Amino acid sequence: MTxxxxxxxxxxxxxxxxxxxxxxxxxxxIELKSLSKRFGQFTAVDNIDLKIYxxxxxxxxxxxGCGKSTLLRxxxxxxxxxxxxxxxDGVDITNSPPYERPVNMMFQSYAVFPxxxxxxxxxxxxxxxxxxxxxxxxxVQEMLxxxxxxQLARRKPNQLSGGQSxxxxxxxxxxxxxxxxxLDEPLAALDKKLREQTQFELMNLQDQLGITxxxxxxxxxxxxxxxxxxxxxxxxxxxxxxxxxxxxxxPCNRFIADFFGKINTFDATVVASEGDWMTAKLEDSxxxxxxxxxxxxxxxxxxxxxxxxxxxxxxxxxPTAPGLTVTRGVVEDLAYYGNRSLYRVRxxxxxxxxxxxxxYQRSAELLLEWDDEVFLSWDSSCSVVLTG
Amino acid sequence: MVVNPGKGDRxxxxxxxxxPYVWLLLFFLVPFGIVLKxxxxxxxxxxxxxxxxxxxxxxxxxxxxxxLDNYRFLLEDKLYLVSYLKSIQIALISTLLCLLLGFPMxxxxxxxxxxxxxxxxLLVILPFWTSFLLRVxxxxxxxxxxxxxxxxxxxxxxxxxxxxxxxxxGAVYLGIVYTYVPFMILPLYATLERLDLxxxxxxxxxxxxxxxxxxxxxxxxxxxxxxxxxLLVFIPALGEYVIPALLGGLDSLMIxxxxxxxxxxxxxxxxxxxxxxxxxxxxILPIMLFQRLQQEAEA
Numbered sequence: 001m002t003x004x005x006x007x008x009x010x011x012x013x014x015x016x017x018x019x020x021x022x023x024x025x026x027x028x029x030i031e032l033k034s035l036s037k038r039f040g041q042f043t044a045v046d047n048i049d050l051k052i053y054x055x056x057x058x059x060x061x062x063x064x065g066c067g068k069s070t071l072l073r074x075x076x077x078x079x080x081x082x083x084x085x086x087x088x089d090g091v092d093i094t095n096s097p098p099y100e101r102p103v104n105m106m107f108q109s110y111a112v113f114p115x116x117x118x119x120x121x122x123x124x125x126x127x128x129x130x131x132x133x134x135x136x137x138x139x140v141q142e143m144l145x146x147x148x149x150x151q152l153a154r155r156k157p158n159q160l161s162g163g164q165s166x167x168x169x170x171x172x173x174x175x176x177x178x179x180x181x182x183l184d185e186p187l188a189a190l191d192k193k194l195r196e197q198t199q200f201e202l203m204n205l206q207d208q209l210g211i212t213x214x215x216x217x218x219x220x221x222x223x224x225x226x227x228x229x230x231x232x233x234x235x236x237x238x239x240x241x242x243x244x245x246x247x248x249x250x251p252c253n254r255f256i257a258d259f260f261g262k263i264n265t266f267d268a269t270v271v272a273s274e275g276d277w278m279t280a281k282l283e284d285s286x287x288x289x290x291x292x293x294x295x296x297x298x299x300x301x302x303x304x305x306x307x308x309x310x311x312x313x314x315x316x317x318x319p320t321a322p323g324l325t326v327t328r329g330v331v332e333d334l335a336y337y338g339n340r341s342l343y344r345v346r347x348x349x350x351x352x353x354x355x356x357x358x359x360y361q362r363s364a365e366l367l368l369e370w371d372d373e374v375f376l377s378w379d380s381s382c383s384v385v386l387t388g
Numbered sequence: 389m390v391v392n393p394g395k396g397d398r399x400x401x402x403x404x405x406x407x408p409y410v411w412l413l414l415f416f417l418v419p420f421g422i423v424l425k426x427x428x429x430x431x432x433x434x435x436x437x438x439x440x441x442x443x444x445x446x447x448x449x450x451x452x453x454x455x456l457d458n459y460r461f462l463l464e465d466k467l468y469l470v471s472y473l474k475s476i477q478i479a480l481i482s483t484l485l486c487l488l489l490g491f492p493m494x495x496x497x498x499x500x501x502x503x504x505x506x507x508x509x510l511l512v513i514l515p516f517w518t519s520f521l522l523r524v525x526x527x528x529x530x531x532x533x534x535x536x537x538x539x540x541x542x543x544x545x546x547x548x549x550x551x552x553x554x555x556x557x558g559a560v561y562l563g564i565v566y567t568y569v570p571f572m573i574l575p576l577y578a579t580l581e582r583l584d585l586x587x588x589x590x591x592x593x594x595x596x597x598x599x600x601x602x603x604x605x606x607x608x609x610x611x612x613x614x615x616x617x618x619l620l621v622f623i624p625a626l627g628e629y630v631i632p633a634l635l636g637g638l639d640s641l642m643i644x645x646x647x648x649x650x651x652x653x654x655x656x657x658x659x660x661x662x663x664x665x666x667x668x669x670x671x672i673l674p675i676m677l678f679q680r681l682q683q684e685a686e687a
Contacts, residue, residue: 078589098592111590115608124604128595176594 019243020053021229027090029054029212030075030180035084037070044070046236047084057206057213061223061259062233071233072182072216076105089179099128104173105182108189110165112157118168119144119153125176139175146205147171163194170202174209183215187222199225220260224248232256254304254386263306264353265386270297278385280305282349289325293385304386309356311382314343314368315375324377329353331372343368345376420668427661428454438658458662468646468663472670475643478557478632479625482564483572486621487614489565490572494613495606497573498580509577512570524563524634531559531635555637563631568624572617579613580606615678623671643667 020026028051037045044067052058062068073079075086077098086094093101104125113121122143126136144150147167157165166189173181186202187195203226206213217223223230224244231241232255240252251257254265268280268289279290280303289305297303313319319326332352333344336359343355353376361367368374429438440453462468497508515523530536531554538550553559583606591601607614629644636642643663650660 076589076593078592098589099595099597103593105590105593107586107590109584109586111584111586113587113590113605124591124596125594128600172590172594 020056021051026053028052029056029089030214031085031087033085033087035071035074035086036082037067037074037079038082043236045074045081048236048238050231050238050241052212052214054212055210056228057203057215057226059215059217059223059227059230060233061217061220061230063218066233067236068216068218068233069184072105072184072214075180075214076103076182077101102179103182104176104178104180106166106169106173106184106186108184108186110169110189112160112165112168112172114157116157117153118149118155118157118160121157121168122171122175125172129176143171143175146174162189162191163198166190166198170205174205174211178211180212180214183213185217185219186215188217188219195222202226224260232259250384251306251386254306257306257384257386262309262354262356264309264312266305266307266351268303268305270299270301270303272299273297280385287325287327289383290323290380291383291385292381295387297385297387305383306386307378307383309342309354311378312353312355313377314345314355314357315377316368316372318375319377323380325380325383326375326377327353328373328375331368331370331374334366334368334370336366341366341368343374345374347376423661423664426658427458427665428456429658430455430457431656431658436657437655458659459666461659462662462666467641468643471641471643471646472666474641475626475628476670478560478564478640478642479622479628482561482568482625483618483622485561485565486569486572487618490569490576490617491610491614493569494573494576495580497577498583512573515570520567521630523567524631527559527563527566528554528634531562554635557636557640559635560632560640560642563635564625564628567631568621571620571624575616575620576610576613579610579616583609619675626671627667 030050030052032048032050035045035048035050036043046067048071060068060071070079074081077093077096077100081094084094085092088102093103113124116124119140123136123140126139131139141150144153147170149164149167149171152160152164157168160168166186170186183202187198190198199222202213215223215226227244229241229243230247232239232247234255240247240256242250247256248260251260251263257263257265266289267283269283271279271281271288273279273293273296276292277290278293278297279288281288282305291305327347327349329345329347331343332346335342338359340356340358343357345353345355347353355376359367425441426438429441431437432439442452493512497505497512500508528535532538533550533552533554535554537553538547541547542550587605587609588601591605592598596604627644627647628642629648632640632642633645633648647660647663647667650656650663654660
């Protein structure tokens with residue numbers, strides 16, 4: 001398990017309730033200890049350790065087949081781990097059946113009971129707890145109001161839209177007042193407008209109720225916007241765990257850097273290394289890049305240097321500020337998105353670099369055209385050293 | 389693509405839609421009309437063996453000669469009431485047994501991965517490849533006093549004397565359940581196969597124990613299949629003739645056999661027709677009632 005540390009992570013002094021994972025004294029709310037799950041020869045989850053803290057909106061992100069769904073199903077109790085323990089709030093629940101866990105799940109397909117009304121769906125969990133009718137009724141009414149479904153209480157699921165079904169599934173899980181809510185691809189089945197709205201609704205709900213959320217998703221954008229922390233999973237293991245900005249700005253390797261957005265990568269050889277800083281020479285040009293690194297590399301060793309497209313400045317005149325890495329090139333391609341433009345610039349060394357620029361000025365004409373000669377520059381602190 | 393169907397298309401569409409109705413009219417409604425007509429006639433020793441429905445002669449000026457005597461007789465003679473009740477009893481219990489046997493089988497098939505699932509389905513359908521009569525005779529051979537089962541029981545020492553299994557109600561139940569259980573399994577399989585297993589997980593997640601999951605989710609979701617399967621078993625079982633005739637004793641008097649006796653032994657066509665009409669009413673009324681209830685539930 002690699003835990004990438006941002007340059008500011010030494011400031012443990014202000015490790016507060018907002019960032020409990022930085023405080024070693026904090027007790028984790030969910031704890032996975034050497035958890036593995038094998039199906040025959042295939043290892044879906046491979047010896048995972050994880051600590052999730054109370055009130056977190058924790059996202060497990062990965063492609064299909066990476067083991068994220070198996071992990072979630074083990075948390076819910078639908079799969080038994082081959083090895084390892086699962087603790088929630090200090091209680092070992094590794095072998096408890098799903099109906100005895102303080103955990104509820106919102107399924108990707110929502111799994112709303114089609115033969116029950118909205119109301120009956122939401123009340124189902126409380127009925128299984130054998131609560132008095134009157135209490136069930138008031139709690140269902142509260143929950144219907146919370147998810148704004150009061151008008152549709154008597155409807156059957158086949159009369160609901162996708163967004164409404166999702167709110168039924170959410171309400172049905174939340175009404176049990178679980179310690180942990182598991183969400184399997186909560187936004188995948190919604191259209192784009194609804195996704196954004198639901199995303200904020202989910203975050204508000206989580207804030208309001210203080211329930212710990214564990215979200216599984218394959219969509220990095222969904223993970224970035226929702227999560228307090230993201231665990232990126234690949235081949236049954238965590239590749240990196242960190243806040244959205246940590247994994248985006250300080251990816252620990254090339255896989256993570258590629259996974260989150262676009263990145264320009266350059267193969268380089270380390271020339272010198274002092275403290276947090278090192279100098280590296282690009283393989284196919286004489287350009288030397290000064291950059292900050294998270295783990296020391298010996299001079300002569302090879303590495304990859306990455307720069308995000310939006311960290312690059314594109315200009316028609318040579319930039320003069322100190323500490324910049326500058327290279328020249330020709331605009332080969334450009335795409336206009338309205339708020340920003342994406343340029344593909346071919347450098348004098350024949351390399352294509354992507355640059356994303358905000359369109360600050362209001363203009364009907366393009367500021368830069370095809371075949372324009374441009375300068376690309378970036379600040380040393382904006383590049384990242386990628387290993388692996 | 390043709391947006392406006394031409395005249396030829398419309399004609400063909402009409403023919404395709406009309407075909408099943410024409411079929412039903414010719415081979416169900418018309419024969420049933422004839423049977424209904426005969427049930428209001430008097431038996432005669434003549435050709436045909438019943439009186440006319442209309443008197444066309446000039447002196448009466450056309451007169452309906454219908455009589456309700458046959459239906460009255462059905463009520464008076466205990467024999468008919470007894471055979472109706474016995475048929476309903478045997479059909480109901482057989483349907484229940486088919487359900488109890490067929491449900492786990494259909495569920496197991498629905499949960500079996502391909503290609504094993506196709507094999508299991510094939511095994512369910514396989515008995516239909518041999519003659520139904522032959523299979524019932526095979527049961528006679530197995531259940532008889534010197535039959536396979538008795539020989540086995542005696543050789544193991546479980547019984548000294550051969551058991552009387554053939555010509556009992558038990559043999560009738562066995563024959564009906566054996567014959568009709570595929571009609572229960574297939575519609576059940578069709579509904580259970582489409583069942584979203586996430587619903588089971590969701591119910592368990594919300595606190596339902598396995599038996600509660602079955603009662604709250606599986607059973608109601610499978611209801612269309614259960615109803616279809618029960619009707620497919622109950623309807624033919626109620627009028628079953630061959631199985632009680634071959635495997636049943638003298639007291640397993642089902643309405644099918646009574647019907648046969650009236651037609652071919654007593655040659656009382658009008659009475660036999662009345663028996664048939666009442667049988668149809670017994671079948672149709674609950675189905676219509678059920679459909680009415682279902683429509684009300686949906687509205």
